[in-house]
Amino acid sequence: MNLLGGMSPTRYWVGVATKDQVALCVAGGYCQIGLGKEGPLKKMSVGDWMVLYSPRAVQDGPNDFLQAFTAIGEVVGEAPYSVQLTPENAPFRRDVRYE
Numbered sequence: 570m571n572l573l574g575g576m577s578p579t580r581y582w583v584g585v586a587t588k589d590q591v592a593l594c595v596a597g598g599y600c601q602i603g604l605g606k607e608g609p610l611k612k613m614s615v616g617d618w619m620v621l622y623s624p625r626a627v628q629d630g631p632n633d634f635l636q637a638f639t640a641i642g643e644v645v646g647e648a649p650y651s652v653q654l655t656p657e658n659a660p661f662r663r664d665v666r667y668e
Contacts, residue, residue, distance in 0.1 A: 577614060579616055580614065581620065583620050584602050584621045586623060588623040589627045589628060591640050594621065594640065594667075599664055600644075600662065601663075604660065605660020606661065610663040615645060621638065623637055641668050642666055643665065644663060645665060646663045648663075
């Protein structure tokens, strides 16, 4: 709810990731921002939209510049959650339904 008692307006977020990283997000139905930081994900609301921009195709490959929007989806997860990938790496994610 906003200050006037109405529903909060839909917000639109832009994330930046290589196309190969975006493919993982789309396949897994999540978004991950800022190397897995929780703060930006906490600002999102269900119904907000996430657009992912890919400056390059792969993370550690040659300078294969892509410079394109590669995914769009609606935030559906109520809250961020942490995923333990390695003992040292537990990034936060938020569930997204991609188009």
